[in-house]
Amino acid sequence: MKVAATLLTTLIAGCAAPVADKPSPEVVALPYVRHFSANAPGDHVPEGWRPWTLSRFKKPTQYQLVDYNGRTVVKASAKASASGLVHPLHVDLSRYPMLTWQWKVMELIGKADNTRKQTEDSPVRVVVSFAGDLDKLSLDDRIFYDNVRLVTGQQLPYATLMYIWENRAARNSVIPNLHTTRIKMLVAESGREKVGEWQQVTRNVYEDYRRAFGEEPGAVTSVAIMTDTDNTGENVHAYYGDIAFRQMSTPHATAASD
Numbered sequence: 001m002k003v004a005a006t007l008l009t010t011l012i013a014g015c016a017a018p019v020a021d022k023p024s025p026e027v028v029a030l031p032y033v034r035h036f037s038a039n040a041p042g043d044h045v046p047e048g049w050r051p052w053t054l055s056r057f058k059k060p061t062q063y064q065l066v067d068y069n070g071r072t073v074v075k076a077s078a079k080a081s082a083s084g085l086v087h088p089l090h091v092d093l094s095r096y097p098m099l100t101w102q103w104k105v106m107e108l109i110g111k112a113d114n115t116r117k118q119t120e121d122s123p124v125r126v127v128v129s130f131a132g133d134l135d136k137l138s139l140d141d142r143i144f145y146d147n148v149r150l151v152t153g154q155q156l157p158y159a160t161l162m163y164i165w166e167n168r169a170a171r172n173s174v175i176p177n178l179h180t181t182r183i184k185m186l187v188a189e190s191g192r193e194k195v196g197e198w199q200q201v202t203r204n205v206y207e208d209y210r211r212a213f214g215e216e217p218g219a220v221t222s223v224a225i226m227t228d229t230d231n232t233g234e235n236v237h238a239y240y241g242d243i244a245f246r247q248m249s250t251p252h253a254t255a256a257s258d
Contacts (some may be wrong), residue, residue, distance in 0.1 A: 016148045017160040017183050018052055018086045018129050018224050033087055033223055035242040036074050041067045046086065052086040052095075052224055061227050066239075074240040076227035077126075084127070084226030089218035090247050097206035098248060099223075101126055102241025104198045105165055105189075111232040112167050114185055122164040123236045125226040126188075126243065128205060131218035132158030137182070144180050156182070157221060161209055163188040163201070174212050177232065184212040198241070205245075220245070 001208045034048030038113050040063050041139045045051060053060060060083035066075045105123045110197070112121040137145060137158075170174060186208055188201055192208035209217035225240050 017156050018084075018127065018222050030088070031090055033089065033243045033245065035244075036065065036240065037071045037242050039065050039072050041065045041072055049085045049087045052084040052226070054082050054084075058082045058230055060110040061229075063163050063225075066238065071241075074225065076225070076238045076240065077235075078123075078227045079195075079235045080229055082121075082226070082228035082247035084125070084224045084228075084231035086127075086222050086224035086241075088222050089220050089245075093206040093209070093217050094183065096245040096247055097204050098202060098246040099126075099205045099243070100200065100246060101204045101243040102198055102200055102240040103165075104241075106237045106239075107234055108165075108167055108192060108195060109229055109232050109234050110167075111234065112229075113126060114164060115169065116168055117231075119231055121177075121229050121232045121234070122166070123227055123238045124165050124240070125224075125227060125228070126163040126201075126240075127222075128161045128163075128220055128223045129224075129225040130159040130161070130209065131221050134158060141180050141182055142247040158182065159209070159213055160184075160220060161186060161205070161212055163203060166190045184213060198239075204248075205225050 030048065036046050039046050044065065044066060059081040061076055061078040061081040063085055064075045065072050086233045103124045109121050109123055111119050113119040114122060123132055136147065145156055154190065164185050164187060166187045168191070168192055169187045171187050173187045175185040175187065177185065188203065189199065206217060223243060226240050227236060
């Protein structure tokens with residue numbers, strides 16, 4: 001039984017989806033994302049955020065608030081590790097469908113390929129979780145969710161959409177998760193062309209969700225960042241800037257832009 005639980009926990013960690021647990025009194029689900037730039041540099045967790053641990057069997061990625069040319073950003077350092085930072089939210093995508101963020105990748109993960117579970121790593125991820133009716137899950141997904149809850153005591157979100165930087169997969173392509181149909185990866189950037197550059201990314205999460213899952217999205221329940229190299233065992237450094245949900249009327253808001 002102990003071996004089975006260990007294997008399941010490892011499988012759960014491979015899903016890389018924040019659990020839908022209740023936020024602590026210190027971390028309230030807000031209708032907006034608290035900016036990294038509002039914090040002073042240091043080793044503390046950014047206000048409004050909290051550590052996101054995938055599994056006690058996984059070495060955690062290191063996150064630090066640093067000064068980058070006069071603004072505070074998050075520096076992620078992964079060494080055969082996987083963990084993240086998560087921010088509880090309650091966002092109505094019918095009002096705020098656009099998600100914007102900044103990220104900078106210093107190097108790609110040479111062996112990474114998110115179409116294969118053995119090499120499913122990314123130098124940067126922006127992870128969005130959604131509410132929904134768990135009774136609508138397929139039988140296979142329901143069994144998997146029940147097993148996750150049995151082992152961890154916590155509930156996976158109804159759906160999770162990850163924006164990733166891929167080595168080879170085409171930009172804007174959707175990669176299904178190999179463990180459950182309720183997690184999808186969307187390639188926001190691919191290849192080496194923009195490595196070493198700050199990028200401003202804007203996505204229409206409402207439309208991305210509909211394309212990935214073939215249904216209307218529920219409310220956003222959290223947003224997270226994660227840099228992971230646990231499957232490839234490589235070392236990588238990346239930076240994250242401020243993240244925000246905006247109305248469609250935001251100037252220059254398109255389905256995807258740099």
